[in-house]
Amino acid sequence: MKKLKILVVALTSVLAITMLTSWERLKKDRESNWSNGLHREVIVYSSTGEEIWRFEGKCDINYSSGRILFDDENNKRHTIYFESGTVIVNEI
Numbered sequence: 121m122k123k124l125k126i127l128v129v130a131l132t133s134v135l136a137i138t139m140l141t142s143w144e145r146l147k148k149d150r151e152s153n154w155s156n157g158l159h160r161e162v163i164v165y166s167s168t169g170e171e172i173w174r175f176e177g178k179c180d181i182n183y184s185s186g187r188i189l190f191d192d193e194n195n196k197r198h199t200i201y202f203e204s205g206t207v208i209v210n211e212i
Contacts (some may be wrong), residue, residue, distance in 0.1 A: 159212045162190070167204040181209060 160181065164173040178193040188200045188207055200207055 161208075161210040161212055162188070162200070163208045163210075164200055164202070165206045165208070172205070173200075176212070 162175040
């Protein structure tokens with residue numbers, strides 16, 4: 121019986137932590153959707169580490185198949201294809 125109580129407490133704790141993490145993610149997604157993106161900094165580096173492009177402003181970012189797609193606060197669409205470089209996206 122004691123093992124069952126410990127198991128229930130452990131499972132409840134894991135579920136609570138998971139729900140809190142999911143809730144924070146949902147709040148951030150909703151904030152981004154309602155305010156036309158979050159204030160971010162996007163930096164693109166070449167394969168040698170040289171900075172080749174930088175953007176700072178509000179944007180909503182999507183990642184898929186080796187590319188980052190985002191619309192900026194002026195509704196201009198940007199697509200960054202990267203195969204050998206690095207793209208860093210920071211929320212500011």
